Amino acid sequence: xxxxxxxxxxxxxxxxxxxxxxxxxxxxxxxxxxxxxxxxxxxxxxxxxxxxxxxxxxxxxxxxxxxxxxxxxxxxxxxxxxxxxxxxxxxxxxxxxxxxxxxxxxxxxxxxxxxxxxxxxxxxxxxxxxxxxxxxxxxxxxxxxxxxxxxxxxxxxxxxxxxxxxxxxxxxxxxxxxxxxxxxxxxxxxxxxxxxxxxxxxxxxxxxxxxxxxxxxxxxxxxxxxxxxxxxxxxxxxxxxxxxxxxxxxxxxxxxxxxxxxxxxxxxxxxxxxxxxxxxxxxxxxxxxxxxxxxxxxxxxxxxxxxxxxxxxx
Amino acid sequence: xxxxxxxxxxxxxxxxxxxxxxxxxxxxxxxxxxxxxxxxxxxxxxxxxxxxxxxxxxxxxxxxxxxxxxxxxxxxxxxxxxxxxxxxxxxxxxxxxxxxxxxxxxxxxxxxxxxxxxxxxxxxxxxxxxxxxxxxxxxxxxxxxxxxxxxxxxxxxxxxxxxxxxxxxxxxxxxxxxxxxxxxxxxxxxxxxxxxxxxxxxxxxxxxxxxxxxxxxxxxxxxxxxxxxxxxxxxxxxxxxxxxxxxxxxxxxxxxxxxxxxxxxxxxxxxxxxxxxxxxxxxxxxxxxxxxxxxxxxxxxxxxxxxx
Numbered sequence: 001x002x003x004x005x006x007x008x009x010x011x012x013x014x015x016x017x018x019x020x021x022x023x024x025x026x027x028x029x030x031x032x033x034x035x036x037x038x039x040x041x042x043x044x045x046x047x048x049x050x051x052x053x054x055x056x057x058x059x060x061x062x063x064x065x066x067x068x069x070x071x072x073x074x075x076x077x078x079x080x081x082x083x084x085x086x087x088x089x090x091x092x093x094x095x096x097x098x099x100x101x102x103x104x105x106x107x108x109x110x111x112x113x114x115x116x117x118x119x120x121x122x123x124x125x126x127x128x129x130x131x132x133x134x135x136x137x138x139x140x141x142x143x144x145x146x147x148x149x150x151x152x153x154x155x156x157x158x159x160x161x162x163x164x165x166x167x168x169x170x171x172x173x174x175x176x177x178x179x180x181x182x183x184x185x186x187x188x189x190x191x192x193x194x195x196x197x198x199x200x201x202x203x204x205x206x207x208x209x210x211x212x213x214x215x216x217x218x219x220x221x222x223x224x225x226x227x228x229x230x231x232x233x234x235x236x237x238x239x240x241x242x243x244x245x246x247x248x249x250x251x252x253x254x255x256x257x258x259x260x261x262x263x264x265x266x267x268x269x270x271x272x273x274x275x276x277x278x279x280x281x282x283x284x285x286x287x288x289x290x291x292x293x294x295x296x297x298x299x300x301x302x303x304x305x306x307x308x309x310x311x312x313x314x
Numbered sequence: 315x316x317x318x319x320x321x322x323x324x325x326x327x328x329x330x331x332x333x334x335x336x337x338x339x340x341x342x343x344x345x346x347x348x349x350x351x352x353x354x355x356x357x358x359x360x361x362x363x364x365x366x367x368x369x370x371x372x373x374x375x376x377x378x379x380x381x382x383x384x385x386x387x388x389x390x391x392x393x394x395x396x397x398x399x400x401x402x403x404x405x406x407x408x409x410x411x412x413x414x415x416x417x418x419x420x421x422x423x424x425x426x427x428x429x430x431x432x433x434x435x436x437x438x439x440x441x442x443x444x445x446x447x448x449x450x451x452x453x454x455x456x457x458x459x460x461x462x463x464x465x466x467x468x469x470x471x472x473x474x475x476x477x478x479x480x481x482x483x484x485x486x487x488x489x490x491x492x493x494x495x496x497x498x499x500x501x502x503x504x505x506x507x508x509x510x511x512x513x514x515x516x517x518x519x520x521x522x523x524x525x526x527x528x529x530x531x532x533x534x535x536x537x538x539x540x541x542x543x544x545x546x547x548x549x550x551x552x553x554x555x556x557x558x559x560x561x562x563x564x565x566x567x568x569x570x571x572x573x574x575x576x577x578x579x580x581x582x583x584x585x586x587x588x589x590x591x592x593x594x595x596x597x598x599x600x601x602x603x604x605x606x607x608x609x610x611x612x613x614x615x616x617x618x619x620x621x622x
Contacts, residue, residue: 056413103610110352110412111609114560118606121557125599240553244420251417281431287424294418295407 007314011176011258015169022161034161036262036269037168038226039245043253043261044171045218046246051255052179053211054191058113058243059120060219062100065127065238067093067220072233073133075146082149086224093220094213096123101212105205117243124238139234147228160229167225168262171218176258178214179314187211188256219246241283248286251293254302258314263301319453319466325583326451330475330544332582333482334537336575338555339562340486341533343574346563348506348526351410354419357556358426359397359531363389363538364547365434371441378442382543385441389539390532397531398524405527406520423552430549443474443543478540485536490571502526558585561605 018037025033042064049055070092075085104115128136147154154160178184186207189197198204227233236242245268246261253264268289272282297304306313342356366389371381400422408414450470452463493499505512505522513519537555538547545551558581566577585597592600 056416058416103606106610110416113413113416114352114564115606115609118602118609122599122602122606125595125602129593129595129599247417247420281428283424284428284432287421287426287428290421291404291418291425292421294414294421295404298414 006312007176010313011172014259014262015165015172018165018168022158022165027157030157030161032269032273033266034157034164034229035226036266037164038222038229039249039269040262040265041167041171041225042219042222043246043249043265044175044258045215045220045222047215047250047255047257047261048175048178048187048218049211049215050247051250051257051260052184052191053187053208053215054194055208055211055215056113056247057104057116057212058240058247059100059116059118059123060216060246061238061240061242062120062123063093063097063216063219064223064226064242065123065235066096066216067223067225068227068233068237069127069134070220071224072140072142072227075142075228076140076233077133079146082147082154082228085146086149086221086228089224089227090217090220093223094217097213097216097220098209100216101209105208105212117240120238120243121240124235124240127235127238134233134235137235139232139236142227142231142233144231147231149228154229155231164225164229167221171221172258172262174218176314179258183207183210191256244286244290248290248293250300251298252289252300254300254304254306257300257302257306260300260302267301319469322451322453323469326471326475328583328585329579330478330582331585332579333479334541335555335558335562335582336486336578337482337537337540338534339559339566339574339578340489340571341530341537342559343563343566343571344489344533345527345530347570348502349405349410349523350412351405351415351527352412352419353527353530354416354556355400355422355426356530356534356559357552357554358423358430359393359534359552360538360555361430361547361549361552362393362396362426363535364542364545364551365430365538365549366392366535367539367542368439368441368547369434379444382441382444385539386536390535393535394528394532398528401524401527402520406523410523427549427552434547434549436549438546438548440546441542443472445473445477446543447473449473449476474543478544481540482537485533486571486575489533493571498525557602561601564605564608 018033021033022030042060045063046057046060049057049060067089069089071085071089074080074088075082080088100116100119104112104119107115127134134140144153144155149163152159154163179188186197186202189200189202190204190207194204223237226237249264249268250261251264252268253262254260268286271285271289275285276282293300299307302313338356338360341359342353345351345353345356367382367385370385370388371378374381374384404418404422405415408418448470449472450465453466453469454461455464456462493503501512501517501522504515504517505519509519512522562577562581563574565581566573566575581601
């Protein structure tokens with residue numbers, strides 16, 4: 001098979017497999033996989049910035065939360081329909097990503113990490129500050145009526161699974177398309193050697209800003225979908241932990257691979273799910289995974305597969 | 315209480331915060347200065363200091379003074395040894411790559427925090443202060459017959475809080491003497507200036523790194539021991555302390571001890587005073603945005619060589 005055929009077979013096969021699983025999985029895992037697919041969209045968004053462009057952000061929770069609250073607040077307070085409020089969530093995340101990108105991209109490396117962390121912390125505190133509307137940590141529970149999209153009730157498990165799969169497939173094929181475009185190649189060039197990309201005449205700042213906006217919007221789409229599909233919008237999704245999770249998922253699955261974020265999210269979700277039976281201190285697993293990954297497999301699962309067997313993996 | 319005495323009380327409380335913060339931030343700044351490592355797990359070393367203070371104090375028994383003194387010695391030593399071990403097993407093997415060490419120390423943060431949750435539990439526990447006499451403070455008021463001293467109700471500080479301020483000043487002075495007047499301090503400063511050159515001159519850079527990481531963590535743990543008779547020891551107490559020390563270190567200029575101390579006094583005092591006027595959440599938002607904007611508009615000036 002040619003490279004292009006193999007890529008489409010692999011990623012199309014994954015989506016087809018997930019579609020078949022919709023009818024096979026028992027109820028508990030059915031719900032879990034729907035959740036994993038939405039979170040994987042968040043991880044894919046993070047991967048665009050971190051994996052492909054080399055921008056290590058510690059504040060992506062603010063984009064996830066911007067999508068979630070951009071969707072949830074109009075839906076809850078104004079009674080906006082599911083479709084329109086989803087679009088509002090996307091717009092909120094894209095706007096925030098543009099503003100943060102313009103400021104934070106003036107810095108690089110460690111300073112970039114701290115600046116994104118601080119902006120995200122400020123966003124989280126802002127949600128708490130406006131507790132009258134956001135209800136802070138307690139959060140908002142969306143009514144069933146505000147979760148109906150084009151006549152389909154998204155609180156129904158099967159509808160939820162299909163919607164999650166749809167969003168996941170769009171994000172997956174968008175990423176696949178993007179990284180094969182000249183734009184995607186430029187992003188990788190910036191990751192590998194920023195000075196050289198600049199020397200070749202690329203406007204590095206503009207490409208990095210585009211990457212942040214795309215990444216933030218995709219993270220926001222995941223946040224909005226999460227709120228819509230699971231009916232809950234809460235400040236805990238804006239906490240530092242939710243900035244660390246996508247980093248962890250992407251590192252585990254393989255930074256700079258299209259399929260890696262999904263693998264990482266799935267693996268970590270079930271690792272924490274299973275360990276929850278043993279201990280309540282489930283973040284211990286996340287901590288251990290982070291340390292072991294940085295030590296032994298900085299390329300993650302996807303990176304190891306690419307190195308050993310499949311050099312063509314996009 | 316009138317406004318004047320109230321402000322004095324807020325500044326005294328602020329001075330206690332500043333003292334503890336200066337100790338912690340000095341450790342963070344030392345580690346960054348010499349090793350160029352941003353230690354995200356620094357707050358957890360502070361938390362471990364506080365938790366170990368409770369463990370040691372309750373294990374020793376024999377009165378609050380003995381328990382507290384034992385904790386003051388044991389907790390920083392243990393935490394310092396733990397940090398040095400983490401440096402040798404993890405950070406050294408990452409070649410101190412700035413981004414990978416941040417990810418690894420985030421991992422370390424969760425490991426320490428969750429192990430504490432499992433071993434010590436989710437409760438907040440106090441340690442009895444070794445001495446706690448309440449000292450009333452006078453205030454001057456212009457009455458009919460010129461200035462008059464009087465003792466407003468509620469304006470007081472405990473002897474223990476004064477001890478915390480004094481201890482922090484003493485330790486920081488000791489640290490300064492250690493860095494500028496001793497041979498080990500000289501070796502550390504040489505490593506800070508140019509690690510490779512120092513190695514070429516026969517300085518055991520790896521051991522210096524392990525020592526510096528341990529020393530930085532021990533300072534945080536010491537701050538934790540000092541604070542635990544005032545606040546209680548809790549497994550989540552590291553997060554906010556870490557945020558404040560980041561702010562201090564960035565405002566003060568990384569790697570500069572004097573800048574760190576000045577910034578700690580500034581932040582600690584204003585934290586006490588600002589939270590009198592604004593809601594604490596708004597004060598924190600302003601503080602975090604301030605740090606972000608300092609880094610955005612003066613990245614090279616304040617982050618030094620890290621902003622590559």
